[in-house]
Amino acid sequence: MCDMGKVLSSLAVMVLCSVAGMAQGLSEVWCPDNGDGTYTNPVINADYSDPDVCVGASGEDYYMTASSFQCTPGLPILHSKDLVNWEIVNYAIGNLYEGDSKLLEHFKTPRHGNGVWAPSIRFHDGQYYIYWGDPDFGVYMVKTVNGDPAREWTKPYCVIKGTGYIDTTPLWDEDGRCYLVNGWANSRTKYASVLTVREMSADGMRPIGQPVIVFDGNGTENRTCEGPKFYKRDGWYWIMCPAGGVPDGFQLAMRSRSPYGPYEHKIVLAQGKTEINGPHQGGWVHTKYGEDWFLHFQDKEAYGRVVHLNPVDWSTGWPIMGKKGQPVTTFRKPKANVQCSMFNIQCSDEFNSSKLGLQWEWHANYDEKFGTATAFGTYRIYTYKLSEGWKNFWEVPNLLLQKTPADEFTVTSKVRFTSKAEGQFGGLIMMGLDYSALVVKRVGKEFQLVQMTCLQADKGKPQTETVLATLKPTAEDKIDYKPGIHEDIYLRLRVSNVQAGKAHGGDPIVSFAYSLDGKRFSDCGEKFKMKQGKWIGAKFGYISAETDPKADRGWLDAEWIRVTK
Secondary structure (H helix, E strand, O other): OOOHHHHHHHHHOOOOOOHHHHHOOOOOOOOOEOOOOEEEOOOEOOOOOOOEEEEOOOOOOEEEEOOOEOOEOEEEEEEEOOOOOOEEEEEEEOOOOOOOHHHHHHOOOOOOOOOEEEEEEEEEOOEEEEEEEEOOOEEEEEEEOOOOOOOOEOOOEEEEEOOOEEEEEEEEOOOOOEEEEEEEOHHHHOOOOEEEEEEEOOOOOOEOOOOEEEEEOOOOOOOOOOOOEEEEEOOEEEEEEEEOOOOOOEEEEEEEOOOOOOOEEEEEEOOOOOOOOOOEEEEEEEOOOOOEEEEEEEEOHHHOEEEEEEEEEOOOOOOEEOEOOEOOOEEEOOOOOOOOOOOOOOOOEOOOOOOOOOOOEEOOOOOOOOEEEOOOOOEEEEOEEOOOOOOOHHHOOOOEEEEOOOOOEEEEEEEEEEEOOOOOEEEEEEEOOOEEEEEEEEEOOEEEEEEEEEOOHHHOOOOEEEEEEEEOOOEEOOOOOOOOEEEEEEEEEEEEOOOOOOHHHOOOEEEEEEEOOOOOOEEEEEEEEOOOOOOOOOEEEEEEEEOOOOOOOOEEEEEEEEEEO
């Protein structure tokens, strides 16, 4: 965690910065910048799995994207000036897949673990490009409209239609020719651990050559080779990819004089004697200051895949990463010509904007009936109509969630729940393959405080409900026409972990509390072991739902949410 005294001291000497403005961008729960010219990994202690990064047009900016699967908006765009301090500035896509009415409808319901897999981001000919493989529909691409990643991107364009394509990266060669490398999803093709390269049209919009297998990890320690990134350096074609499995694998580098191989290969990053398991899959950057760095993920199970930064040494002719091939924990920061750069991924939200904060994603394609900002300093989430015979929240698309920001943290939110009918409920949830939520639920003319928990939600197991308290409504409508009752309440969830910082993330435990005045909180409910989702880490946020298909919807108004130690 941050030494806030050191952080504030560092900020004070940055005379070009507004200390008050910067403080709003500083997380209380995780800060990689030590304020003394060094950083501590992970640089992003949140689930930005399969990250890729490129140097911006100015050479002073870096842009990162990551897998977003079925969550929307998708393809987050993160920006940094020093590869250590990152903020979310945009998303490259809204709903999946705008411009294709059939697929827009397909992703209206949660398609857990499907959608956007392992993207790559590149700057070419004045524009930024992102390619990704959707294992069910093909290879897709978007690019900036005006060369600014923080502004508009084109609608997704299907470059190659088909199934099984994953982990795609383009390479534009010096002669103008374009090549694409990709991996293959065993779940769709029934083969994997091979990488293929094919030639594309010069604009990267269509294949003009057949795929060639350039690397085969089958039957070797290099099984599960995937996530390839394609580069050109000093006349060599380089493919950098992970192998050996997600939690316990390593990073390979391979080189050839031809894009089609054959490639020789070497392990350039592995766990070794460190606590950092499975260090692999990411992006290499060469900075304008002559330095080389590699951003990659570490699988921390319930927390998802967090992002580390390691130096790269090319002195042997190979990109040896970290400290002699083992990941670093603390290291000097990359050279950068910036002073005003200490900030972190957004997590707290006062809901004072007309736009939803960039840390939030829905669990499926957004529909305006899910919820919207208000003019009253709140964000409103309407109750979702659960299906007949529902068992748990795995089907709910209007879960409004964000990634966990640290190994240990506390989330407190002030909400008002408005109910128009029996059985409507809303509150805070920690969502994953297993989940637990603390909600207020209407029963008659009162509310019940209820803990709703499900183990193996992905397997269709039913949730359990435990009544923790009975609450009188804070207010009641006095009109005859469709009156509602309201409950003002402060809800809290806390993530603790006696093994915080250990390999694979340890065992994070979620506990709940509530307050009616925001001052005195009462612990409540059973503790819950946090569990990751389908290819994503656990996420926290809001649930608002009901079972009556005919009733007028109720709603949850979130006034603020604050993430603290």
